[in-house]
Every structure is written in structure tokens, then in C-alpha cells.
Amino acid sequence: MAEIPPVAVNFEECTVNAIHPVDPRTDPRWRQLAEGPAGGLFTSPPWIQAVCDSYDFTPEARISVAPDGIPVGGFAWVTVSDMRGDRISALPFCDRADPMLSAPEAWAGLADDALATGTPLTMRCFSDNPATTDPRLRAAGEAAWHGTPLECTEEELHARISSTSRRNIKMADRNNVTVVASTELDAVHAFHRLHVRLRKNKYRLLAQPVEFFERIWQQFTGADGVITLLAEVDGEVAAGAMYLVWGDTLYYKFGASLSEYLPMRPNDALYWNALKLALSRGLRSVDWGISDLDQPGLVSYKRKWASEEHRVVTLRGGPDPTPKTEVGTMLGELTRLFTEPTVPDDISTQAGALLYRHFC
Template sequence: MLRLHRVEPAAALWAERATYPDRLIFHTPEWLNFVAECQRAEPLLATVTDSGQVVGHFTGLLSRRFGMRILGSPMAGWTTSYPGFTLRPEISRRAALQALMPFAFHDAGAAHLEIRDRGLTAADLGGLGLRWEPAPTAVIDLNPDEDTLLGAMASACRRNIRKAEKSGVVIEQTSTDLTFADDFYDQLRDVFAKQNLVPTYSVERVRSLIRHLGPAGRLLLLRARDGDGRCIATAVLPWYHRTMYFWGGASYREHQHLRPNEALIWHAMRWAREHGVTEFDFVGGNSYKQKYGTTEVAVPWARRSRSPIVAHLRDAAKHGFALRQRTVARFSAGAPRSTVS
């Protein structure tokens, strides 16, 4: 029978966790420190044992909502994907999830648990008292050569990549430049304004991501500049082990006819291949991503609460956030948007 045991972060622990083939950037200390800082949460690490032998690890964060302890791996709104488990290949993920329940609600004292694990399937969730919803992601296998990758894209996407190049769009890359956050966020505001919304997080979250991941060499930041040198689009791309992630992208509407977004993604894919990355994960399954030749991967988002009241509070908070986002957008609609000089 599998059991979970809470452990404290230590150099030896991080080194052991980094030996698992299913490790992701969301299991690293840099990423956990980023989320903890932005969410005022406490990282919670646990070993998964079988007859006393360590066979895996669990990654989560504890926070407080409505005066209750919440264990998220992750929670909605944290801008992080599927921390969940790292397990030896022979270990059942369903069994690990089953062992997580008593650990979360008794050992960790949580009133609510949410988990999104890249290796879990809908079949793993039955009979465990979990509510869940599909949260698929779109991925690209980067193992084929560049010609094959281009050939898998929609013809319009390939034309847009060529158009960006002919229009003089140039891609500039960095990893630790904190001024990048201002460029990205200003464009993000323009993206949300198109839908009469405001961004779901502040510019400080972008700065925090850069501060924590940039120095560790786990972040690619891309700017697309037009022929006059203006920054017209940006992309934020954490990467680690075998996967690069599309954490965020934004562009000014007035410059989208130059097709900088497709140029950014294509540059990121080629850069990732050159650095030994074998998968590009769009972190979501929106239909517009299909033009890049993606494959959809199912990643269920599961949750369980101690009582129906806690579950109701969670759902009410989610709906309340969406309402506040629209309300703020309406009140700020008349304010002038900043522009890139």
C-alpha cells in the first residue's frame, strides 16, 4: 500500500526528485518559489513510499481561503499546470492518488484539495469521491525535423510565418530582463481589452517568474520587433527537461497583420529543439493552437472537499472572480491604454 509522508526541502531531496523521468518544471524549487511568492502559499512536498521504500513524490502548495487550509496541486488562477506526482514507471498513479486523500485531509489538515497531474486519466479517478472536469492541453512532438514540423502546420500558418519574415519582423530573445515584463503586460492588457476584460494577474507576477526562473536558465523570453524596432508581440516560455511551455503570449492588435505571433512560436520551437527539448506544450487546448499541428492530451482537473459547503464556496469564488474581472474592465474602459514608444 502506498503512503505519503511530508518532507522538508533539501538539496539531496531536489537531486533525488530530478532523477524521475516524468519530472516537469512544476516540480522544481524555482517554480515552487515563484508560485509561493505570488499566491502567499506554503510549498508542501511529500514522498510516496511503498513498504517503506521511496517510489515517488508529490508536489503541492498550502494556502488559506475563507479561513480554511487549501491544498492545491494546483489551484485555478495560479498560472501553473499539473504539479501532481513524479513516480517510478511501475507505480500506479491511481494508487498514488488514493493515498493522497488521507494525507491531504488528515496529515496536511486541508479542507479542500485540487490536483492536475499530467499522467492521470479519467479512468484513474472513478470511485475516489472526486469531482473533475476535462482540462486538455495541446502539444507538439519536436522530434521530427523542421521540414516535417512545418508540414504538419496549417498552410495559412506557414504563410504567416513567411509573411512575418518578409515584413521585417525580427525575434529577440532574453531570459532575465525584468523590463520584458512591462512590454508583455502592456500587450496583454490589449489582448484582454479586445474581449472587454482585464488581465487575471498583475505585472508583478511576470516579474516574479523572471526573477525565479531566469537565473536558473529555465526561461526563454521572446520579443517580436517590427522593421522600425518597435516591440509588437511577446512570448513567455519556461522550459525544463524534455518540455517547453507556452506560459503566455501577447501582441498589439494594430500590428497583428505582420503575423508576429506565428513567428514567435516557430522561433521557440526551433530554439527548443536545438536545446534538446522534445515537446512543446501550449498549456491549454484552445482551437487556435491546432494550426500549429498539435495533438490534444487529456489532463483531468480533479477536486475533493471535506464537505459540500467547502465545495460550494470554491465554486462561488470562481464565479465571483469572473464577475469582478468584467466589472473592472467596464470601469477602466474609458482610461487610455499605454503604448510602446
């Protein structure tokens, strides 16, 4: 799909609505925005609550309120102060957290307090968000986003996905790959173990702590909004993914698989089952998240699922982030040590719980 050009906003001429500080976890006006067309998973109260509870963050947010009392804009961030220094993330540990705006002029004033601190600020949003034209912000990176619209039948969707995907789905079926969908915490734990193994053995990275996944489950399970899909071969978990529902969208948030099972195509079985699940629940789309542009294989894979593609930009405000210091070098070296093949997975898991907070 062609890129939508950003809407230019004259920030000097905009009439600023009333700006109010709010707690995005509890304020009903923030929830109203998050549940509206400009909202999304990563600006939703339960997601922000799960992140802040897991990493001991205190979120800040501003909403723009029109003269009639209707909230028309919202922007949230977290200030992080640790051994890496001070920085503002809007928001941490998410694919993107677009400012929620009912109109371009609703952006005016929302970021003033965050930018006035003089602390480096980083945010990610769609490239057509009005915030991208704010002269106080500068582009610092770009990623690809994919999402599959679902205003169709299962048969129509099956015809729309790539022929390669259709062949791989059949191959997974021939290889007796079975996909189990679960809303239980045990499935989250099974997925996390797989997640730790993948990040450690393939990427030499630590995984986010299991407590984070548990808090996500706690926040979303009451609304039947968290589903774990596990692809099994002969009773062994070969691949898995964790999905969250917010509004009318199924969000793919975490995925992992074991390399020895990849020829059996468990990931294709997972993707197809996620699409069927979303259709069965009457959802309007599946959000596959973002992919770095230096991962062409992943970008190509997501394109196969009848998806639309847009760009997500990283924006920075205030001074540049602190260059890599001895602390950053130390964190990198600790990560390397704790992901050595000889290190037991449970030790790597504990290391992730101790250190992951500092990676935002």
C-alpha cells in the same frame, strides 16, 4: 492522438509505501521526482517557490518512499484562507500539477492528509494519471492539452506543421515581423505591459502582478530557463510570449498580442521561432499548455503546430467549493471597474497586484 485509458487502481489493496511530509521547494527527494519522467514545470521547486513567494502561500507536499529509499510518488498542495473562504489548490496558478508517480500504486496515501481536512480540494492532471481513478475524487471539468514532439530536424518539423501555419510564417516575414529572443528582465517587463493590455482590453480581466513575473525570472534565469520572445513591427512590440525550460521541455506559459497587428501574423512568427529555439537547444518537446474546450479557435490553432493532444481533467475532493457569495460578486464587479477602457493601464496593473491572489 487517441486518449490513453486511465489505469484502474484498487486503493484498498495497494501496499502503501512510507509517506513523508516535505517542503517541495527545498527537499532533494521532491526535486528528484520533479526532474524525472513524471515531473513537470508546475511541480518543479523553482515554479512552486515563485508562486508561493508572490502570493504568500505555504506549500505542503507528501512523498511516497519505497523500502529501498527511492521516492516513487509526490503530491503537493496549497491551503488558501482568505475572504473567499478556505480551499485547497493542488497547485494554484498552473495549467496542471500532475501527482508525480512512478507506478499507479504510488498514489496510495499521498492525498490522505489533504483530503482529511474536510476542505474543498481542486487539482488538474492528465486524464491517464492514476489519481483520476481515486473514488474520493470526482471529475469537475476538462480541457485540451497540446505538445509538439521534437525528435526531428527543422526541415522535417516545417513539413509537419499545417500548410496554413507555413503560409502565415511567410506572411509574417513579408510584413517584416522580427522576433527577438531575450533572457533579460527588461524583456519580461515589456511582455507584462503587453499582457496587461490584452487581458484588460480583450477579456476585461486583470493581469497577474509584475512581481510574479519577476520572481519567475529570478527562479529560472540562473539555469538559462526563462526566454521571452517579442515579435516587433517597425520597432513596436506586436506580440510576445514567455517560455520556461524544465527538463527536456520548453513550456509556453504566457502569451499576448495587439489586435491591430494580427493581420501581420506575429503569433505565427512567435510559435515557429519557439519551435526553432527548442530544437537548437536540443529539447525534446514544446508544451503549449491547456485550452478550455469552449475555445475551439485556440484548440484549432494549437493543432496546427504538429502537436499531440490529450485531455486534462479537473478533479475535486471533499465538499463542494463554496458557491459564489457576495465576496465573489464584489471581486467580479471590481474587475469590471478596473478594466474599463477609461482606466489607465497602470491602475489596472496595481489592481491586479492587489486582487489576483483571490482568484485561485
